[in-house]
Amino acid sequence: MMRRPPSGEPIVPAKDRGRTVRRLVGELRPYGRSLWLILALVVVSAAAQAAGPSLIGRSIDLYILHRDRQGLSLTMLALLVIYVAGTLASRRQSYAVGLVGQQLLASLRRRLFDRLQHLPLGYFDRQPIGDLISKVTNDVDTLNQLLSQGFTQLLGALFSLMGILIVMLALNARLALVSYTIIPVMVVVTAVFGRLSRRAFRTTRQTVGAVTADLQEEITGVREAQAFNRVDYNIARFRQRNAANRDANIQAVAITSAFSPTIDVLSTLATALVLGYGGYLVFHGGLSVGMLTAFLI
Secondary structure, three states, rough: OEOOOOOOOOOOOOOOOHHHHHHHHHHOOHHHHHHHHHHHHHHHHHHHHHHHHHHHHHHHHHHHHHOHHHHHHHHHHHHHHHHHHHHHHHHHHHHHHHHHHHHHHHHHHHHHHHHHHHHOHHHHHHOHHHHHHHHHHHHHHHHHHHHHHHHHHHHHHHHHHHHHHHHHHHHOHHHHHHHHHOOHHHHHHHHHHHHHHHHHHHHHHHHHHHHHOOOOOOHOOHHHHHOOHHHHHHHHHHHHHHHHHHHHHHHHHHHHHHHHHOOOOHHHHHHHHHHHHHHHHOOOOOOEEEEEHHOOO
16 A cells, blocks of 8 residues: 655555555455355355365375276265366356455445545645546555455465465375475565565555656647647656656566466475475385375476
């Protein structure tokens, strides 16, 4: 949550981030019933995601290697039910998140517009109108994505991770602990990229506000600009601000695009650790092929 100063000045973070977070979460309070439904759907989806690999591992050890067609058929039927339930829960969750998000978006914009209508006239002399428009449109949409999508995605990821970690520990504690060694590295990498991306996207919020403010001022003042022969100057200034916005977004995209490949490399390393140590355990009779397959999945 950023406090946007007049256009052209740097955006500074909120001084009390905890209070800001509580205010943001408070925006979701009117949608408590829907959020509980979303949370239940997240749990179902996470449970289905965690249970699938375990069933596949058991089917390899107990049925495929022993040529038990009936047991394999029943396990595959159970796996189908689990995956269908997880898919339906995920689909319903996406719909519920979108519904809450649009309701929240409409509410925020309505309250912001009502607030603007009651501000003193002197406030509009000090604030660019285009910057205010950017707050009602761009900033509100960003908050909507954070509260309605980012929040639920974070919950879904946490529940999925917890379920997977518990199942891995239940299957084989030693192999699970080996695979966990990559998690601290992922946490550090995520923290570094998070700090860099916050700075980059903070700049994009500043530049998009400047572009919106410039558009509003130049379009409403086009007659004066033509009368006083300022058209070329206005065009050059807008191109400069537009280029600054482009460069800021390119920098932000460059940072975020580097994050996924880095995590993929760490995930590949974790897979190699599981395969190497798991293969060692299989060779010495400490792990079954099915359980190793479940870990890799």
